[in-house]
Amino acid sequence: MKAVFFGSGNLATHLSLALQAKGVEIVQVYSRTRSNARILAEALNSNYTSDLAEIDKSADIYFYALKDSYFLKLLERYELPDAIHVHTAGSISMNYFKGRAANYGVFYPLQTFSKKKEIDFSKIPVCIEASSPEVQEKLTELAGLLTPKVYNISSEQRKKLHLAAVFACNFTNYMYDIAYEILEDAGLGFEIIQPLINETAEKVKTIVPYEAQTGPAVRFDETTISRHLTLLRRSYDLRKIYRLLSKSIYKRHK
């Protein structure tokens, strides 16, 4: 199977390398920025281009792992070769391909990718959506090369899944970031809190998050809450976040 990759960011990099490792031939990488296309193409030992007119038309499948707004612009400016076309975005409906390609779908790995961090794809759910049963079968097979966790997810579900992921990953990481800053201010290293971070993530495997909730907000411990707000006196933003989340937790549990 031959594939072309649009994009050279974190997701494009991890996904193309993982597919190549499973025998998919990545023939070309496209990026608006020629030097970025080249870096990924060198890792894959493939061709690369930053010119839409030069897109290789011989591939079986085209992956679009681009920033959402750029992906939508690109679709307007380029005639899609006769093949399967899939995007990898959480928030974009499959139907943007309609009328532009006969066979299309979505190939959405639910994970957070950083260039510096290796990823074990076998633990990552891949969410599939397809324009026909035939395409669905092909995408399921392709995803199955990477992981046993293949889900059929509609565009509507995927949008909500992506929103849930913003809370469970992006906002959660920001909570870690704030904790990091507070510890640094106390002259403490981040590693002291790592076991707590792990246990918090582990716990919700066996207890639903609602029941796992602990802390001053859920028991409405005003003394502790006001002490914490005093400690945060130098940061208006953090006080606002602390107050809003505490109030919201309390409301949910009272």
Place this chain on the structure above:
Amino acid sequence: MKAVFFGSGNLATHLSLALQAKGVEIVQVYSRTRSNARILAEALNSNYTSDLAEIDKSADIYFYALKDSYFLKLLERYELPDAIHVHTAGSISMNYFKGRAANYGVFYPLQTFSKKKEIDFSKIPVCIEASSPEVQEKLTELAGLLTPKVYNISSEQRKKLHLAAVFACNFTNYMYDIAYEILEDAGLGFEIIQPLINETAEKVKTIVPYEAQTGPAVRFDETTISRHLTLLRRSYDLRKIYRLLSKSIYKRHK
């Protein structure tokens, strides 16, 4: 070594059972609520009471694992036996014992405890503070029975550590809770997002949270952000949380 436990909540339960398993003799459990004292005492095969006048005075160490406000009230109403007295609270200064006991300290396990979930104490940091080098040595030894991760932490540091833990654990769990609700609304099970939760927690072992930040807020992807706010239209609170956290992430990274 003989110990008395004040409290019968999650922390008191896990800690007393773990210490008993390492050979500490728990002679008595106190709780305001007699039936709660009894439940824990039965698990420990120890005595119990809900009457401060009946506190066993023969113990070597007294643990106070109580709600903060109740602990402070209790100190006023009760004469401390001649022994070591330690509380287990994140936000309370060691000095509340001053003038009431000769030997005292803090024994603060940095973890989230739920009654339903077993805890492996060997992975939990225990933060120690003591009124004298002798008490410090004893507490370090005691903590060392449970875990290799024993830290000497001052009251000032511990307050900040506890605040950091509210972000890294309590608020993080609330992010999971919100994700759970969104997935439920989409007809999806929570297990689809578990690998993402794990990876988010794992990632910050090798990359600092600031660098690990991903998502629409950090790249200021307005299209996605406004789509997400539309999906959250039915909940004023969640929209407010989404907006505040996104804005704050963006400000931190721009």
